[in-house]
Each structure stands twice: as structure tokens, then as C-alpha cells.
Amino acid sequence: MTDALLRDLVDAARSAPSAHNTQPWAPRIVDGAIELGVAAGRTLPIGDPTGRDTLVGLGAWTEAAAIAAAHAGRRLEVEALPAMRDPEAVVLARRADPVARLTLGDEADDDELWSALGARLTYRGPVQRVPGFLSAVAATVPDGMRLVPIAARDLTRFATLGFADILARRGVAEELAAWLRLSPRHPRYELDGLSDRVLLLPRAAAAAGAPFTRRRRLRDAAAFLARHGGDLVRRTLLEVPVEAAGDAADADHFALVVDSNELSLGSGAELTRVLNSPLGLPAETVFDAGRALMRVWLQAAQQGIAFAPHSEVLDSALAQGELEYRLGLGRRAVPLFVASVGRPVEQSPPRSPRLPG
Incomplete structure (x- = not known):
């Protein structure tokens, strides 16, 4: 009975979001528990070298499983394991050690977000702003975390600068192209990645770009041009202001920020080690931020609101630095996720595919 319920939780959690729809989770049921690992070949070691996006995705997956468990009347106990702090396990997925262990606990009341699991939506098209949404969901974010609004004009600059900056880094364009599915003929079109x-x-445009995602020689040539083009755009943007387009102005934009000064991170050398780490936070905190993000995303789904993530802002140290300066974030305030939100104008927006259970 326990294993059957755990299998249901694993199936329900497949709907969780992940960067580039990589779906980096590798759950397995062992001795009446779910051991959550990182799937080999499903991380972004070049674009996400700190493992931030992977940890946020794993946290979102875990929260989805917890919501499903509550719907079944059980609490899900989550234990972070040492591998969560190991880049070999999280960033590179070279270790098969689980990063978390999930066990069924006492009885729990049903979670009202259960009905939204299948309705969660990522949408990058035109949206209508829903007044008051951000302020309403901000109150549900755990202590030590907050949703910081971003002006449309600022986000346009951060996103454009970030995208140009990361394309100028060697290997990023190739990594991104590996997750593009621009033609139904792609063997993984209905499984993962970002489709046309x-x-x-x-x-x-999709037909013209599809060969560059499937043929190594064409992809390398396109990546070479992207690096040089990205560098040119990056240099230009540092001098020229960018205006927000209409779509951007019609949405709300925010950053999920963790205030580490409100966390118990120790003192002295221990605190310095955490603050100077690539993440700037304990891995467990980033994982928990993913859980909080999942709840915000599902609250949005209940109102028909979609998210458009902007990982390019935080994948670029240049764009992230500008965001932190513009938002007045101190050294101990760490942004972990940036997105735009709004109700899609399109009636039936496309959904990202999912790997089979």
C-alpha cells in the first residue's frame, strides 16, 4: 500500500517546472521511501554552474509530491541529504547518491493546491495583468523569502543583457540548442526540452532553426556566431537604454529573493564560507525556495495566471548585478528566480511535454 501511494506521488510530481524543461529529478522508491536524486544528462552545467536552477526544480518537484501526499491524507517528511551540497551530484549529476529522502508521516489535511497541479502553466506570449496578484501571494511566502517587484523597463534590460551575456560564453549556445525541439521529427519532441x-x-522560423538543433556541425557554427553576436549586443546594451515592449508592460514581473540575514547561517568562518559559496546560500535553502516557488506558481494557476521564467537574468553575473543594484539588494539578499506573470490572452496555451512515469 505504501509503495503504491509513493508511486502516485512520483507520478503527480512530474508536473513540476524545471529550467529548459530538463526535468532533472530521478526518484526511486527504496524501503518505503522516495530517494530523490539528480538524473545524469539532465542538468545544465554550463548555463547553471552553481546548480541553482536544478535545486529550485528539485524543490518544486518535492512540493508537488507533498501536495499530492496531503491530498491522500498523509504528511510528507523531507530530509535533505549530504549530496545536496555536492556539485558532483547536483551540477554534474556524476554521483547517484540521493539529495533528499521523502517519507510518509502522520495524517494531514488536504491541500487546496492539489487541483492546480495539472493546471500550472508556463507561457511566453501576450498576457493580461491581474491587479493585486503579487501582493496577495507575497503574504504566503515563508519567512526569509520575499517577492520583489521589477519594473517592466528594467526587466526588459536585464533579460536582454542577460541573454546576450550568456550567449557570449563558450558552450552556452550549444547547451541551449541541445534542449530545443523545433520540429515534431525531433526524437524527443514529446518528452522534454523547449518545443517550437x-x-x-x-x-x-522553427523549420529554419530545426537543423541547427540536430546536426552537430551546424550547431557549432551557429554557436560561434551567437557568441560573437552576443558579445556585440552585450557591449551595446551597456551604453544604450532599452524600452519595454507592450507585452512586458502588460505583465507583472518579480524576483524571488532570499534574505540570508534572516536565516541561521552560523557566524565567523562558517558564515563567510556560505556567503562566498557559488550559491551564496546553503543548498538546502535554495531547495526550500523551490518549494515556496511551486506554491506561488500553483496559486497563480488557480486564477488562470501563467509564469514566464527569465533564468537568463540570473545565469548572467552582469545582468544579476544590475538587477541587485536596481532593486537595492544588499550582499546578503540573494535572488533565486525571476519571472513575469499574467493571464494568457490565448485560450488554450501549449504545454510542455513530460517524461513518462
């Missing part, structure tokens, strides 16, 4: 439908690409 989800990216809302015109058919002609």
Missing part, C-alpha cells in the same frame, strides 16, 4: 510550440515560434 512552447516557445511560440512561427512555423517558418
Whole structure:
């Protein structure tokens, strides 16, 4: 009975979000518990070298499982394991050690977010702003975390600068292209990655770009051009202001920020080690932020609101630095996620595919 319920939780958690729809989780049921690991080949070691996006995704997956457990009347106990702090396990997925162990606990009341699990949506097209949404959900974020609004004009600059900056880094364009699915003929079109439908690409553009995602020689040539083009755009943006487009102005934009000065991180050398780490936070805190983010995303789904993530802002040290300066964030305030939110104008937006259970 226990294993059957755990299998149901694993199946329900498949709907969790992840960067580039990589779905980096590798759960397995062992001795009446779920051991959550990181799937080999499903991380972004070049674009996400700190493992931030992977940890946020694993946290979101765990929260989805916890919501499903509550719907079944059980509490899900979550134990972070040492591998969660190991880049070999999280960033590179070279270790098979689980990063967390999930066990069924006492009885729990049903979670009202259960009905939204299947309705969660990522959408990058035109949206309508829902007044008051951000302020309403901000009150539900745990202590030590907050949702900080971003002006549309600022986000346009951060996102454009970030995208240009990361494309200028060697290997990023190739890594991104490996997760693009621009034609139904791609063998993984219905499994993972970012499809032409989800990216809302015109058919002609998708057809022209598809060969660059499947043929190594073409992909390398395109990546070379992207690096040099990205560098040119990056240099230009440092001098020229960018205006927000209409779509950006019609949405709400925010950053999920963790205030580490409100956390118990120790003192002296221990605190310095955490603050100077690549993440700037304990891995467990980033994981917990993913859990909080999942709840915010599902509250949005209950109102028909979609998220458009902007991982390019935080994947670029240059863009992140500008964001932190513009938002007035101190050294101990760490942004972990940036997104735009709004109700899609399109009636039936496309959804990202999922790996089979």
C-alpha cells in the first residue's frame, strides 16, 4: 500500500517546472521511501554552474509530491541529504547518491493546491495583468523569502543583457540548442526540452532553426556566431537604454529573493564560507525556495495566471548585478528566480511535454 501511494506521488510530481524543461529529478522508491536524486544528462552545467536552477526544480518537484501526499491524507517528511551540497551530484549529476529522502508521516489535511497541479502553466506570449496578484501571494511566502517587484523597463534590460551575456560564453549556445525541439521529427519532441510550440515560434522560423538543433556541425557554427553576436549586443546594451515592449508592460514581473540575514547561517568562518559559496546560500535553502516557488506558481494557476521564467537574468553575473543594484539588494539578499506573470490572452496555451512515469 505504501509503495503504491509513493508511486502516485512520483507520478503527480512530474508536473513540476524545471529550467529548459530538463526535468532533472530521478526518484526511486527504496524501503518505503522516495530517494530523490539528480538524473545524469539532465542538468545544465554550463548555463547553471552553481546548480541553482536544478535545486529550485528539485524543490518544486518535492512540493508537488507533498501536495499530492496531503491530498491522500498523509504528511510528507523531507530530509535533505549530504549530496545536496555536492556539485558532483547536483551540477554534474556524476554521483547517484540521493539529495533528499521523502517519507510518509502522520495524517494531514488536504491541500487546496492539489487541483492546480495539472493546471500550472508556463507561457511566453501576450498576457493580461491581474491587479493585486503579487501582493496577495507575497503574504504566503515563508519567512526569509520575499517577492520583489521589477519594473517592466528594467526587466526588459536585464533579460536582454542577460541573454546576450550568456550567449557570449563558450558552450552556452550549444547547451541551449541541445534542449530545443523545433520540429515534431525531433526524437524527443514529446518528452522534454523547449518545443517550437512552447516557445511560440512561427512555423517558418522553427523549420529554419530545426537543423541547427540536430546536426552537430551546424550547431557549432551557429554557436560561434551567437557568441560573437552576443558579445556585440552585450557591449551595446551597456551604453544604450532599452524600452519595454507592450507585452512586458502588460505583465507583472518579480524576483524571488532570499534574505540570508534572516536565516541561521552560523557566524565567523562558517558564515563567510556560505556567503562566498557559488550559491551564496546553503543548498538546502535554495531547495526550500523551490518549494515556496511551486506554491506561488500553483496559486497563480488557480486564477488562470501563467509564469514566464527569465533564468537568463540570473545565469548572467552582469545582468544579476544590475538587477541587485536596481532593486537595492544588499550582499546578503540573494535572488533565486525571476519571472513575469499574467493571464494568457490565448485560450488554450501549449504545454510542455513530460517524461513518462
